[in-house]
Amino acid sequence: MALNHNHSKICFVAVTCMLLFTASVKAQDIYAQYRQSWLKKAEDFKPKLTETVKQPIGLVKMEKDASAFQGWKAVKGNGIDSLYNQSFKKQSGVVADFGEHLTGYCTFTINTLRGTQDAPVRLKFTFGEVPAELSVPFDPYPGGLSRAWLQDEIITVTEMPATITIPRRLACRYVKIELLGASSYFDFHITKIQFKATTSVTTTPAGLAAGTSPMINDIDRVGLTTLKECMQTVYEDGPKRDRRLWIGDLYLESLANMYSFKNYDLTRRCFYLLAGLSGDDGILISNVFETPEPHAQVGNRLLDYCFLYNVALKEYVAATNDKQTGLELWPVAKKQLDIARKYAGADGMMDYVKAGKEWWVFFDWKDGLDKQGPLQGLTVYALNQTYQLAKLLGKENEVADIPALAKKLKDAAHKNLYDKKQGLFVSGTDKQISYGTQAWMILSGVASKAEAQKALKALPGVANAVHPGGPYMYHYYMAALIESGLKTEAKEALQNYWGDMVKKGADTFWEVYDPNDELKSPYNFYPVNSYCHAWSCTPVYFIRKYPDTFQN
């Protein structure tokens, strides 16, 4: 995930207001006594990356094909030796295929074939996760995020033989190499293209149950690769972009990790890092960077992500029984509850309008999604989950007000948002019906099981229902289907949505996927989307946590 232009205004409004909010709460750093030890813990749990050297499996040609994902497909070409054994001059534009998604560093060797190198050579390397990235022109660049995210690098080779490593860390399956300048007085070839692939994953999860369908096996495999690629020295959101730790991605990655690689040190590192880099007012910042030294994206506060930190921490402690970490970070979780207290009205409804003015309230990349329902549901859910965490840690007395607050919000939600006649939950002044609102009403327990099933079954028939904008919201919809006991529907949804990506050739799951609009981009240029994105890896979690539903 990254900020986009639509949200920039909101974000900077949020910065301003949060400063006021901060000032009104406390002037000094409320975690001053903990911060250094949290950051040190984060450093202590920093994994050593595993490095594996990979070679291309062959050459491919990118061909236009209206039936292929985004209109481009990779067609198998010659073996890699046909690149290595011939002059590069007649091969400009060649695409090498590593056969899998890789994250790391690319190295190549270049040497003369005939004559003496009498001039530098200018080469352009373009690295792509999906075929379209190698095929559509990047300039003039229409995107809302930095043009520099696109992975094209221009290299001047002044001397041969040379073995050159492109300094930038890359994420790709394919690399295209173009010749931008050479001398006619000598000839040369490119050889030994290598990729030093990195991940902090060191374990291999068990296979799925015998008899699991090939499609579920495929989805699981692609999900595992997605998660593995995003597990670097933090849980990154995407190894191509944004290459950093966002709370929302951490939550879903840590869930998937519990049921696969079980690298709990990485989870702990991320919790400590976020805590150590939270605001002086105690409120978490939505995303943080590791280098050159750990730092947060100043001013980037995201309401839903603050709550999800608590949920993620509770899940972690419940899964590991690591109460020490839970206790050390309890002050952070406790503090995020203030957000609920601040916006909860006397009527038990969250003041989502005010919150929306003061915060970036995200939930989904979906224009027009009304946030009232999702926010009310998530708040109830986060309050209850945080109270569960308090109980695990023996800290209920410190948050004694929370069960009543949660119940008040829950009751108000049912009263105000449930449309009994339609059997659906509505959101906002326009009484919008959305997948997001149903999902959060169900996950929070506002909906009874019967109401949940009814709502979820009714949804597909609602003409104007706001569908999930992408895999992130789809996760919560999936979770709601499971929570409601709709096993068949859950399996179908998984196969329809993530299975569709697999059918379209995904090596890793995409940040953005709308089956009806493959060129969708929150950033106004689909090649800058991330095609290996943490928040899309959660089939791993569903398939492995609920074998009865998926592995049969």
Add this chain to the structure above:
Amino acid sequence: MALNHNHSKICFVAVTCMLLFTASVKAQDIYAQYRQSWLKKAEDFKPKLTETVKQPIGLVKMEKDASAFQGWKAVKGNGIDSLYNQSFKKQSGVVADFGEHLTGYCTFTINTLRGTQDAPVRLKFTFGEVPAELSVPFDPYPGGLSRAWLQDEIITVTEMPATITIPRRLACRYVKIELLGASSYFDFHITKIQFKATTSVTTTPAGLAAGTSPMINDIDRVGLTTLKECMQTVYEDGPKRDRRLWIGDLYLESLANMYSFKNYDLTRRCFYLLAGLSGDDGILISNVFETPEPHAQVGNRLLDYCFLYNVALKEYVAATNDKQTGLELWPVAKKQLDIARKYAGADGMMDYVKAGKEWWVFFDWKDGLDKQGPLQGLTVYALNQTYQLAKLLGKENEVADIPALAKKLKDAAHKNLYDKKQGLFVSGTDKQISYGTQAWMILSGVASKAEAQKALKALPGVANAVHPGGPYMYHYYMAALIESGLKTEAKEALQNYWGDMVKKGADTFWEVYDPNDELKSPYNFYPVNSYCHAWSCTPVYFIRKYPDTFQN
């Protein structure tokens, strides 16, 4: 100098024929016993480069101006702090001016100004020796040499703060910086642009005589800078392009060095390097490279340059009395004489047609220049100079045939090429009249002093005379004026030609200069010309060797 497309065919013909020639002379390496010690001597004399850190003196704007050199001028802008103290986002395209020509490595610092860097930044740096290089588009590239010679580099900055050194060695006065990609969520600035300038020059030559005209002082200053910039770990032809040791440039640089920096170790290094990398048949190769290990441009033989090696060696021994070097390299000089013996006909005329088929015969970047006269003259000159060298070394007995051969060629030249009626020397079947032919007939002594003066005075009135194509031939024309005792004309020519470059803003003298065609390029694209070129530095030699002519 570099090969260009017009000459490539000739060059490759030459390669083929030279192999036959080689085979007929001797199959094995005739210098096998010397080669290693020559290369070791070359290494022993390799200079340690002096490094000086330079800062820009300010910003400039490149403006179109039909009256400026190549139509572009640099207009003084704000101080460099106006770049450093403000966001770079609104300054894309800014040009920093170092105020002088520099050769070396460029470093800059980049850091955030506001917000947190949430995306990489893509920058384009363009380094230029003259304003037009910063102003005209490079693509689509029409030039005959590698596009990669042009000094534009694209850099992805993934992390700030960063201090980044562009890996490629550069030659420039100006650097343009353009923003190709950034995030709208943070701001940044570029600071501390530095250039680590290198040269092997360590001395400061004496000033010119009091009373020397400002123009001559200026020409001398620009010539010294040109020479200094080209003096790296060899005498390079140009620090931007081709960045290597060519014999023709070495000859002129070593002359200028004798009268200025007096770095004789560098001269020796270059003689040894060329000897150590000559062909197995003993014939020199026109140009050599130092890295990754010393090597020659295989197949690139240039007839006139073989002869000029001998002339340069003789001048060096005469100036330094370093007979040891002379004696060690005498086998090389002696061997080059075979070229004269091979092409000298019974009538005393060089078979320039055959030589032109078998060799690259250069003399000048000038389409249509007939080479008969220049070749005949240079051959006589080289024979006599080599014999002078033999005498200095006590080796006359080894080349006892040379005086007679030189006289034979000289007499034949006068008989066949002097048009008494016109008072001019002619060349080729069309009896072409050129500056080149007059120059070489005079330098060789074919022309008497009276004939020389007459010819040189007549030249400007000859409508179809072939003028020098650039500074390299202009050097020989200047030398002929001086040899003929035409002091006033020599001073005028120097002031007209090199002075014109100074008036047009040259910081260093240009590889190519035609007062009537500033866009002239042997490579079909004038920005790829070198604008700091060794063979153009010889005013330093003339002004300082002949103070009576120039310093008054």
